Amino acid sequence: MRWFILILMFFGAMISFADKSIVGLAAVPIMEEFNLSYVEWGLVGSCYYWLYPVTGPFGASWADRIGAKKILGFLMISWSILQFGVLAIAALPFLLLYRVLLGAFGGPYSPIAYSHLDKWFAKEKGLANSAIVGGGTIGAMVIAPVLVSLITIFGWKVAFASLGVASLIWFFLFQFFTKESPIAVYKKEEKKQIEKLEKFNLKEFVSLMIRPTPLFTVLAYASVYMLIIWFTIWCPIYLVEVVQLSAAQMGYSIATIGIASIVIYTGVSMISDYLFKKNQDWRISRIYVVTISMAIGALLLASIIIFPNPIWVVSALCLSKGLTYAILVIAPTIMINEKRESGGLMSSMLTSFGSLAGIVAPVLTGYIISLAAGDKIAGYNFSVLFMAALVLTFGILFGIFVKPALSRNKVAKKNISNEVDLVN
Structure with missing residues (x-):
């Protein structure tokens, strides 16, 4: 049962990210149809x-x-x-409304799935979380050639509607x-958790979130x-306009x-x-692994x-994406461990604050590109450098300030033992 659920969570994440990313693959026809600026x-x-946050x-x-x-x-x-409603979109305001509502109903998926x-x-929490992040990656990038083909053959609206199916x-x-x-035994534990949630204290929650571990994990x-x-x-768009790939080459590069x-x-x-099972040390197994991955990934992105x-660009993006995304897999485990009875709420802090970044990032990138005074290549390079510096900075801060208490490690061991008993 649990492996079947894992597979469904994987496909659910794939659908979720395909929903949000297909608009990027359809950028050219949509921009032409509605005559949009950058x-x-x-x-x-x-x-x-x-509305995501x-x-x-x-x-x-x-x-x-x-x-x-x-x-x-x-x-x-x-x-x-x-997604079926996309068939009725005829102007930019309706496109914006569709995207707002899709984001509103997409926001809870990842934290609930985690x-x-x-x-x-x-015990396999990292592996389980990887399935969600992996599904998101496939939805956002790997099935790009399929979605690009649907967009090319049937038009972007039909391609969007296929995701509704x-x-x-x-x-x-x-x-x-x-x-x-x-x-069934777990229902007793769920009842205890619900009782605790009913006594939810906003001040206590805010106090928890500003502690170094959850704060810098979220950042x-x-x-x-x-x-x-x-x-x-x-x-x-970068691969087409800067690296000079064709639409088909772009689709296969995104999938790669x-x-x-x-x-x-x-x-x-x-x-x-593996490291956590071996030494039960959060700093070594979780924090240091993520910090090193983020740092190397940021440097590769800047390269x-x-x-x-083109060959190096695609290769570097492969490595950069894989290494920096390590935080997406490990961070939910860190947050849930901070307050296990509210696991969904704690993991939602990640996706909600991430969505705040999502509000700023597209507009900020468009603004950075426009600052290059008509030199699109320089503008895109500025945006790449900005993203690399951002990830490198907060990856280092994550490594410095995220320090789960030793006593919390003991609690984690006990939780793992209890969960093993329950699952068995």
């Missing part, structure tokens, strides 16, 4: 995240209370309706073939989320970057899990400015 296109990319925590906390199945099912039905898998996987199929599989928790996550937006919204990055950050997460050869 700044207006940045607005289209940004508006997806306007609000609906993420709200939906995740409700899932903590009434169960993941109900909320995830509702989200999938909403995605399906919105928290839901945390119930089912006692995928959401509908996922809904029926998840609702009728999975369970809420590993075993490091948000910095990489800005890079996610760059990969989603601007990377396809996505596949390679999945292998890399899954490998990093497995190394982290494409110096070496603009």
Whole structure:
């Protein structure tokens, strides 16, 4: 059952990220159809995240209370309706409204999925989280050639609607073939968690979030989320306009970057899990692994400015994406461990603050490009350098300030032991 749930969470993340990223693959026909400027296109990319920070925590906390199945099912039905509704879009305001609503109903998915898998996987948390991030990567990049083909042959609206069909199929599989928790015994634990959630104290929660561990975990996550937006919204255009790839070459390059990055950050997460099982040390197994990965990934990203050869650009982007995305896999585990009875809410802090970055990133990138006074190559290079510096800075801060207490390690061991007993 848990492996089937893991597979569905993987495909759910794939649909979610395909929903949000397909607009980048359809950038050229959409911009031509609505006669959009770069700044207006940045607005289209940004508006997806306007309600994301609000609906993420709200939906995740409700899932903590009434169960993941109900909320995830509702989200999938909403995605399906919105994607079918694309067929009626005839002007920019309607496109913006569609993106805003899609982001609103997309916000809760990842935190709920992280928290839901945390119930089912006692020791392989890094691997389980990698499935969600991996699904997102495939949805955003790996299936790009398929989506580009659909856009080319049938038009961008039909391609969008096809994702609505995928959401509908996922809904029926998840609702009728999975369970809420590993075993009936877990219902007692859920009842205790609900009682604790009913006594939720906002002041206590804010006090928790400003501690160094959750604060700098969220900031490091948000910095990489800005890079996610760059990969989603601007990377396809960068490969075409700067690297001079054809549309087909761009699609296959995006897929290559996505596949390679999945292998890399899954490998990093497995190394982290292995080290944690071996020494139970959060600093070594989680923090240092992520910090080193983010630093190397940021430097590789910056290198494409110096070496603009297409082969090196695609290779560097493969490595950069895979290494920097390690924070996406490890951060939910760190946050959930801070307050386990509110796992969905804690992980939603990551996606919500990441979405704040998502609001700023597309517009900021468009503004940076426009500052180059007509020199698009210089503008894109400035944006790449900015993203690399951001990830490098917050990766180092993450390594310095995120220090889970030793006593918390003991609690983590006890939690793992209890979860193993429950799953067994």
